[in-house]
Amino acid sequence: MRLLAEGLSAKRGEDLIFRDVSFGIDAGEALIVKGANGSGKSTLLRVLAGLLPAVSGTARLLAAAHPVERLGEACHYLGHRNAMKRELTVEENLVFWKAFYGDLHGGAGIGVDAAAAAVGLGGILHLPFGYLSAGQQRRMAMARLLVAWRPVWILDEPTAALDVAAEAMFAGLVTNHLAQGGIAIAATHQPLGLEGARELWMTGFAGAEQGVW
């Protein structure tokens, strides 16, 4: 399996945020997207997830166990917002996402209890999601990545609001995902603690003229 992005460009309004971004990631590899605020990290991730149209270029998944029409279908997206309902309990949230996502071929999600235990919050499944602290909410959003199998994880500032122990826990989750033949793309300022991850530096609007590798 290989994720191939060729000549991606994207706009916000009228302004070109980045131009001609190309990269390839093989199964088991991670790509860390770095750059200053406003340099287009989140925009790149949203283009990859299919949530923003690319002005030019394509992003495809080659030789995947489960061929998909759009790259987004094979992706988990962990954005700035957690995509969990405050009114429902944590368990109801996770059970819903597990059933709604379903597993793609090539892997299997783990149970809701096991996923909550994997993020270190096994005992609070019965609480409404809105009662949790910001860090706990973030960790539960990470548990969502575990309950259904998607080969590609797209992570936008995944470790914001997390303490040091939780950052290490998350690095373990990503490493485990890569070991199962997955792909991870993360935009972050903090080091994620991933060994051998490649880096992509976004230079923002000023650098839209040059290549960005």
Added chain:
Amino acid sequence: MIPLLLRDIRLSVRAGGGALIGVLFFMTVVAVIPFGVGPDLNLLSRIGPAILWIGALLAALLGLDRLFQAEREDGSLDLLLMQETPLVLTVLVKCLAHWIATGLPLVIAAPLLGLFMNMDEVAIGATTLTLLAGTPAITFIGAAGAAIAVALPRGGLLVSILVLPLAIPVLIFGVSAVHAAIEDPAPFLPPFLILVAINLFFAVIGPVAAAAALRLSSD
């Protein structure tokens, strides 16, 4: 798709979900009419079906703006957009859940409120039946409006204004079917079947339009 249906119904009955807001508004509107119009029982029974329909129409429009906005605010909309499942189907299921939570209570409350308006049993039965056939159409039309206004912070009134002109045919054929049922020479079936046809028409057009609007609204 069943999990999405169940989740949306569950959300609408939890605190802040707003499933009861519509039916309470419906009751308020219909309950004050007799006080305003006065104790003229013949007049009340004559305008009863129209009042019930207008009340139900306004009540059905009330919670529509939150249909996609709540999903967008917590980021769930992004994930719904990314799936392999056709977005049209997702929207259709959300519409059904919304109708079960807010439209069906209106239909169930209608017979009770018909008594307030001194309507006889035929009129009450016909009104309930036409509301059952007509209120889903309002939800489907409203879904398109809600999808267009999803990114606007206060889109509530805008959704109602966008949706109302398209919902007028539903109101016209709903009320005329009830009148046809009460007054003998006019046949009940033709306006009722047109109402059902409008419903089916918008069951297709509404989710398609809403899905297209949601795809374009992503930022």
